[in-house]
Amino acid sequence: MMNSQFDGRLGRRDLLRLLGAGGVAAGTGLMLPKQGQAATQIAGKGAKIVIAGAGAAGLSMASRLAQRLDGATITIIDGRKAHYYQPGFTLVAGGIKSKDYVTSTTAEYLPKSVSWIEEAVAEFDPEGNKVVTASGKAVPYDYLVVATGMKLDYAAIEGMDMNRIGQDGLGSIYASPDAAHATWGAMSKFVEAGGVGLFGRPNTEMKCAGAPLKYTFITEDRLRRAGNRGKAEIVYAANNKALFSVPIVAEKVRMLFKDRGVKTHYDHVQTGIDLGRKVAIYNTPNGPTEIKYDFINVIPPMRAPDAVRNSSLRWQEGGFAADGWMEVDKATLRHKRFANVFGVGDIAGVPKGKTAASVKWQVPVAADHLVADIAGTKSDAVYNGYTSCPLITQLGRAMLVEFDYNNDLVPSFPGVVAPLEELWITWVMKTMALKPTYLTMLRGQA
Numbered sequence: 001m002m003n004s005q006f007d008g009r010l011g012r013r014d015l016l017r018l019l020g021a022g023g024v025a026a027g028t029g030l031m032l033p034k035q036g037q038a039a040t041q042i043a044g045k046g047a048k049i050v051i052a053g054a055g056a057a058g059l060s061m062a063s064r065l066a067q068r069l070d071g072a073t074i075t076i077i078d079g080r081k082a083h084y085y086q087p088g089f090t091l092v093a094g095g096i097k098s099k100d101y102v103t104s105t106t107a108e109y110l111p112k113s114v115s116w117i118e119e120a121v122a123e124f125d126p127e128g129n130k131v132v133t134a135s136g137k138a139v140p141y142d143y144l145v146v147a148t149g150m151k152l153d154y155a156a157i158e159g160m161d162m163n164r165i166g167q168d169g170l171g172s173i174y175a176s177p178d179a180a181h182a183t184w185g186a187m188s189k190f191v192e193a194g195g196v197g198l199f200g201r202p203n204t205e206m207k208c209a210g211a212p213l214k215y216t217f218i219t220e221d222r223l224r225r226a227g228n229r230g231k232a233e234i235v236y237a238a239n240n241k242a243l244f245s246v247p248i249v250a251e252k253v254r255m256l257f258k259d260r261g262v263k264t265h266y267d268h269v270q271t272g273i274d275l276g277r278k279v280a281i282y283n284t285p286n287g288p289t290e291i292k293y294d295f296i297n298v299i300p301p302m303r304a305p306d307a308v309r310n311s312s313l314r315w316q317e318g319g320f321a322a323d324g325w326m327e328v329d330k331a332t333l334r335h336k337r338f339a340n341v342f343g344v345g346d347i348a349g350v351p352k353g354k355t356a357a358s359v360k361w362q363v364p365v366a367a368d369h370l371v372a373d374i375a376g377t378k379s380d381a382v383y384n385g386y387t388s389c390p391l392i393t394q395l396g397r398a399m400l401v402e403f404d405y406n407n408d409l410v411p412s413f414p415g416v417v418a419p420l421e422e423l424w425i426t427w428v429m430k431t432m433a434l435k436p437t438y439l440t441m442l443r444g445q446a
Contacts, residue, residue: 054080
């Protein structure tokens with residue numbers, strides 16, 4: 001059961017003021033708009049703007065540009081009619097929310113002035129200033145915003161069968177709301193029966209790198225609350241020598257894992273799975289190794305979608321080149337070689353920023369530079385790498401982890417919410433306050 005008192009210096013009345021009157025979702029970097037707040041419009045000068053992708057970044061960008069530009073033609077391209085609130089997938093897989101909690105529709109967040117081509121993007125041609133859809137339709141642009149998100153490369157894990165998620169101890173949160181719900185079913189059976197629970201993350205960039213840790217903590221706590229912790233072994237296979245990219249956070253997680261009896265293997269990169277034998281296969285510095293499991297949460301490698309990977313928009317060299325991430329300036333999100341192209345959200349090849357909270361800070365920066373170009377002015381807006389992860393550590397408790405490109409902690413409420421303490425208030429922010437502010441962000445008002 002949740003404690004009836006807040007940890008730290010925040011009481012119930014403070015919480016109500018914070019979430020209501022203040023309009024802030026801590027741990028997300030998302031601010032609700034003040035009454036009467038509106039963007040100043042400028043003449044769009046007939047500019048043709050194409051937004052590739054209608055996820056969190058694409059919809060937020062469409063809303064902001066529609067508010068700021070008068071007379072521009074804005075077109076968004078995406079074939080998916082459903083919109084998924086992806087920060088909620090872990091909550092579904094943890095039995096905290098129903099799968100309906102994360103599903104809505106793309107149409108309900110699109111401004112009326114924005115045209116929607118309900119197709120996938122098949123090709124980018126930045127040299128020709130056009131995008132080609134799956135049906136072969138060429139869509140010209142003056143400005144392009146790439147917000148395609150990323151590709152879940154399940155095929156890179158030999159033996160993986162997405163159709164079997166939820167069966168025989170196989171879980172995988174990221175695939176879909178249905179997969180997250182099926183994972184909850186598989187985890188629940190494991191909590192009852194015990195055995196070996198196996199967790200980890202891929203050796204690529206990934207969305208919300210804290211999610212694998214959250215789900216490990218949630219599963220461990222479920223076992224403890226069911227009185228079955230002694231019947232289970234929890235194993236976390238880290239892809240490198242750290243549990244998180246920010247050193248101070250990695251050390252805190254290491255200490256919590258030690259305290260809660262989570263066994264950690266470092267430098268383990270999953271390459272395959274034998275679903276029949278219930279064995280995961282890893283590459284390690286000492287060669288391939290196998291770990292048996294009774295329950296496993298498989299997180300696939302994550303890469304840029306093929307349309308970006310196969311285009312000249314991708315990084316040509318360096319650490320982001322191998323997986324095809326889009327080459328953008330990390331401060332402005334503007335493409336380094338095509339000045340009329342911007343990349344926001346998961347697709348952006350920047351050192352941090354694959355969270356919904358990052359989108360909140362990225363989109364206004366990119367939009368400001370794009371609008372300034374149309375207006376013939378300059379923008380000094382900068383994205384500092386802000387990334388946020390309300391890291392659940394047990395049911396009813398979470399840590400508020402916020403950091404920037406320099407791995408510096410950048411707390412939203414210094415002196416009020418300690419960033420590396422397990423607090424009930426942070427749990428409330430994650431499970432109650434984040435989604436309303438996220439939806440406000442989609443409408444360009446956060």
